[in-house]
Amino acid sequence: MSSIKRRIIKQLYFGKKLSGTDLSERIHRSLPVTNKLLSEMKGAGDVVELGFAPSKGGRRPMLYSLDKNFGYIVSVAMDQLFTRIGILTMDHAFVTPIERHELNLGSEPEALNILCNLIEKHIQASGLDISRIIGIGIGMPGFIDLEKGINYSFFRSENESLQKLLQDRLHLPVFIDNDSSLVALAEYRFGAARDKRNVMVVNISWGIGLGMVLNGELFRGNNGFAGEFSHIPIFSSNKLCSCGKTGCLETEASLLVLVEKAIKGIEQGKITNLPAITVSNPEEACNAIIRMALKGDKFCIELISEIGYNIGRGLAILIHILNPELIILSGRGAAAGKLWSAPIQQAINEHSIPRLAEHTAIEISSVGIKDELYGAAALVMEHYDREVHKKTKRLGNIQPQTFGIYN
Incomplete structure (x- = not known):
């Protein structure tokens, strides 16, 4: 297969359905050349026609997509x-x-x-x-x-x-x-970060990861290490982090911390309908906490709010440095949905300069753990x-x- 055809396949994969004109612009080839290649690829069964695009005046273009079983x-x-x-x-x-x-x-x-x-x-x-x-x-x-x-x-x-x-x-x-x-690449290609210029994608999981879209491109840093959000030193506690340092965001804001705080609270006699959980099965425990919080359990909501506030403190730093237009909350923690919004926003209100923070929107990923x-x-x-x-x-x-x- 020629290199130009491979470029067409790549563009159709990410664009899902594109016209010959769209593809011509994206692969930097003339429309006649692009249409000829599309005809060949259609004959080979690699590309399928979807019908004509809605009219915008003038001749309606044909839309193309990849055959779903191309590979x-x-x-x-x-x-x-x-x-x-x-x-x-x-x-x-x-x-x-x-x-x-x-x-x-x-x-x-x-x-x-x-x-x-x-x-x-x-x-x-x-x-x-x-x-x-x-x-x-x-x-x-x-x-x-x-x-x-x-x-x-x-x-x-x-x-x-x-x-x-x-x-x-x-x-x-x-x-x-x-x-x-x-996680950020998925949001950039298919989700809420598509067509955005400056976006922070927070991966709420056993740590707190970060993916960044800067100036319309996925940013990985000099050699791929950018985005170690978990290890921003925020807290003055002596709680040891997995990285060997103390005071990292991860030590007070992660789903593992959520489980640990829930177990400690139950041991201290907190009133809750949360069933018995153990740190040996963190996934089941985390799911149970989120499930009960979404049902209105006060103790579980308070736990998520505390974690969310700490995440918000970290995000306030990012807002000052990077001035993003959008922050997306994703990962397995996104299952808690809008329960994150209020505590995170509260922390941002308290720790960010209003002129910067007021132009940063916060959204929950619609995809989450996938x-x-x-x-x-x-x-x-x-x-x-x-x-x-x-x-x-x-x-x-x-x-x-x-x-x-x-x-």
Whole structure:
């Protein structure tokens, strides 16, 4: 497939439905050349016509989209404790149920082998021809050097590229990125950050991650480490953070802290309808707290408000430095919805200069916990016209039975 056709595929993936004129402008080719290529791709079954666009005066243009089964993307969303895997079509629909697996990256020495094993089994169970899989996108926590493909926090591979290790094992193109960066990528490509210039996307999870859209582009920093919101030193307490420092935002504002505070409150005799929870099952505990808060449980609402206020203190700093037009609250914590809004806004009102804060809107992600999965798929297609095709040409004919699953 020519490089221009690959660019058309990439644009259709992100644009969903575009006219020949739209595509001509995006790939920087003349309309006759673009229409000729679209005709060829339609004949090959790669592109489908959707009908004419609504009239704006004059001749109505034909709209095109990718055939939803043009190819498939394996999407992996990881946090410190759990890993989710799904496979998506070109119209962003899951062709397999999303699998959730417990995988503690901090305590499991065989985490890399387990991850590969899970991905291999998921692909085999799907029954899909591996040659139709475009690539694998993986979002994971930690300090990830995008140029070297190394995660300095987890999956320590010394100076060897983690990305290469995964590709050699899985026999498919693999792309890795920080989980919060992919949450922001999903919002930037498909969600509330689309067509915005300056947006902060907060990933409320076991830590507090951050993805940034600056000047209309996803910002990752010098080597991919930008957005370590969790580790802004805000508090004067001596509570030790996972990074080894004290006073970090994460020590007073995360879903793990939410669970810890709930357990402590129950032990102190707080009145609540919250069922018995344990720190050993943080996901179930967190879901229970949010569920009861949404039902009006005063104790649970107070817990979320306290965490939200602390997040708001951190956001006040970002507003002063970056002056964003929009802040999106995403991740698993987004399930609490507007319960975050009042305490976060209160903290911003108290700690931000009004002239700056009054022009920053706050929204709850409509996607929430699936953001990272969509972002991991988008990561693969971000590279489609540059790298995926090269690797696919070399690796795409491998059959499913060549997977070396570890027993």
